Amino acid sequence: MTAPLLSVRDLRVNFPTRSGVFEAVRGITFDLGRERLGVVGESGSGKSMTGRAILGLVRPPGKVTAERIDLQGQPILNLPEDQMRAIRGQRISMVMQDPKFSLNPVMTVGAQIMEAYRLHARATRAEARQKALDMLAAVQIRDPQRVFDSYPHEVSGGMGQRIMIAMMLAPDPDILIADEPTSALDVSVRTEVLRIMDRLVQDRGMGLIFISHDLNLVAQFCDRVLIMYAGRVVETLAASDLHNARHPYTQGLLNSLPRLDTAVDRLPVLKREASWRDAEILTPQPGGL
Amino acid sequence: MSGGNGTTGTGGRALFGPRFGRNLRAIGGVLLSLGLTLLGLLLITFIIGRIMPIDPVLKVVGDRATQAQYDAAYQAMGLDRPLWEQFLRYITDVVQGNFGRSISTGHPVAEDLKRVFPATVELATLGTLIGVLVGVPLGVIAAARRGGWIDQIARVVALVGYSVPIFWLGLMGLLLFYGILGWVGGPGRQGIIYDGMVPTVTGMILIDSLLAGDWGAFRDAFSHIILPASLLGYFSLAYISRMTRSFMLEQLSAEYIITARVKGMTERRVIWRHAFRNIMVPLITVIALSFASLLEGSVLTEIVFSWPGLGQYITKALLAGDMNAVLGGTVVIGTCFILLNLLSDILYRVLDPRSG
Structure with a gap:
């Protein structure tokens, strides 16, 4: 069996605070192949922090420890910063929640995409420009030339997120971490943006980590789902098996x-139990997948 | 669902780009508000001149004049006319550069201002230059390495800058660098040998001596200006570095900074190319304000260093009840404030694509 794209063992992220150490992620283990992996959990369950930790972007005083984080068999945990920089963007990339904040407001869209590409590829300005225009076309922007010259405040949220995807996929990474990529978007454009992202990821045979709090969305767009609670994975199962959770x-x-399809008087409220914090991880039963 | 707002042309940074028509309208609006602000400034100085409990006639004729002499002067100065007529006359005079005659120096105020203002501008410009060249990088590095030793040093430097009186630091500086070490020239703008040797073009001796190609005079003027300019620079860098630091901290916690890091660029590039470009607009306001305050407020420095500048001129005139000189100087400083505001307004438009 070939090494998985990404292999994470016992990942922990801690933040020292005045009232003791806060454990944001408490021992997460998973493998990612060329598939779409959904990570679902409520706010504060540590799903975003997991993504940041893989990219080595947890800022001090936060501390990341793990048994190992391997990218295609090569350990990337605690790599020196300059080697980590070569991995960021080029091999693992990330799309964040709200393009209104995640694009630099004083640089044109084109300059930002060109920058992402030229940081990793030896390309002339003209080549990078062409690449940026191609990427904008690839995320189905009708008038790439015009959008290339616009500033982020001049485009809509849905278009901004497509620009973000174009930018992050320009260097051709192996893995894309999408951290709540549609939570800030209008419902009407969510599916469209997701379809575009999904097609690009599939066509390139990339691995996708789709972080979301929206179970339905994840079930629709992912192959496999990790359910996180309080910094741990409580269950992992195939997206199609969600109803068998x-x-x-x-x-x-x-x-x-x-x-x-059914009338419900009152939606049940989630009752949390203390035992969930440390219980065994539930994995699919043999033959369940 | 597609974005854009129709006016999205190419670039948009250049003032004379494809958005020229819109820019032209903006410039027209700016000029109009500029004119109104100047008019307001003149109205205020006019009113101050009328309500001050100083009899301008008495100042001219002296207190031993006869009643007839007094009345003649009263009429000659137009003080018997209605107020609005006096105001119109005042505006006409000011626009023609006529601020009246200074009683304490005996020269027309305009002539005095032409002499003292360049001295202040020279000092304030060099001071601001030092404040910006040291303060901005210091603030940026302090923010990037928050809590590190550079941050701590910057904090102490700023604290001292805020709390030590400038005249004390000036005197100590003179004592050390002029009196004991002899590294710099003493008080005044020039050594006695070079006094009046360089033809006056701009009134700023550093520039005039360069224009005349007189290196000796330049070195001499530089050795005189460097100490007071460094002092002013120190005080403005205390302010500029603190503001730069807080602007940077705000930007460095923004999402687009994470985007920049995800792209895999060096931290230096993240800081200067992404974060710094976003603080330029507020930073320009801070720099313009600090420059303007040096233009009006370096009285203490000017007195300690016998610098024949505007602050000293106005203070002396005020103490002598020389209202023409005070009001003339006030108009000049007020105009500087307005022009600096205008300049930062224009720079906003160039630097921030969201404005306009």
Whole structure:
């Protein structure tokens, strides 16, 4: 068996605070192949921090420890900063929540995409410009030339997120971490943006880590789902198997969604139990996948 | 769902780009507000001149004049006319550069200002230059290495800058660098040998001596200006570095900085190319304000260093009740404030694509 794209073992992220150490991520283990992996959990469950930790972007005083983080068999945990820089963008990239804040307001869209590309590829300005225009076309922007010269405040949220995707995919990374990529967008453009991202990721045979709090969305767009609770993975299962979830937290999440097909008087409220924090991880039963 | 707002042309940074028509309208608006602000400034100085409990006629004729002489002067100065007529006359005079005659120096105020203002501008410009060249990098590095030793040093430097009185530091500086070490020239703008040797073109001796190609005079003027300019520079760098630091901290916690890091660029590039470009607009306001305050407020430095500048001129005139000189100087300083505001306004438009 070939090494997975990304292999994470016992990842922990700690923040020392005045009232003791806050454990944002408490021992996460997973493998990512050329697939779409959904990471679902409520706010503060450590899902975003997991993404940052893989990229080596947890700022001090935060501390990342792990048994190992391997990128295609090569250890990347605690690499020196200059080697980590070569991995960021070029091999692992990330799309963040709100393009209104994640694009630099005083640089043109084109300059930002060209920059992402030229940081890793030996390319002339003209080549980079062409690449940027191609990428804008690839995310189905109708008038790439005009958008290339615009500033982020001149484009809509949906277009901004497509620009973000174009920018992050320009250096051709192996893995894309999408951290709530559609949470800030209008419902009407969410699916469109996701489809575009999904197609690009599939066509390039990339691995996708899709971080979201939206179970339905994840079920729709991912192959496999990790359910996180309080900094740990409580359950992992195939997206198609979501209805067979065994963990009470996952079941609770599913039950708290409104349904169209049956009448429900009152949506059940999730009742958290202290034992979930440290219980065994539930994995699919043999033959379940 | 597609974005854009129709006016999205190419670039948009250049003042005379494809958005020239819109820029022209903006410039027209700016000029109009500039004119109104100047008019307001003149109205205020006019009112101050009228309500001050100093009899301008008495100042001219002296207190031993007869009633007839007094009345003649009263009429000659137009003080018997209605106020609005006096105001119109005042504006006409000021626009023609006529601020009246200074009683304490005996020269027309305009002539005095032409002499003292360049001295202040020279000092304030060099001071601001030092403040910016040291303060901005210091603030940026302090923010980038928050809590590190550079940050701590910057904090102490700023604290001292805020709290030590400038005249004390000036006297100590003179004592050390002029009196004991002899590294710099003493008080005044020039050594006695070079006094009046360089033809006056701009009134700023550093520039005039360069224009005349007189290196000796330049070195001499430089050795005189460097100490007071460094002092003013120190005080403005205390302010500029603190503001730069807080602007940078705000930007460095923004999401687009994470984007920049995800792209895999060096931290230096993240800081200067991404974060710094976003603080330039507020930073320009800070620099312009600090420059303007040096233009009006370096009285203490000017007195300690016997610098024949505007601050000293106005203070002396005020103490002598020489209202023409005070009001003339006030108009000049007020105009500087307005022009600096205008300049930072224009720079906003060039630097921030979101404005306009």
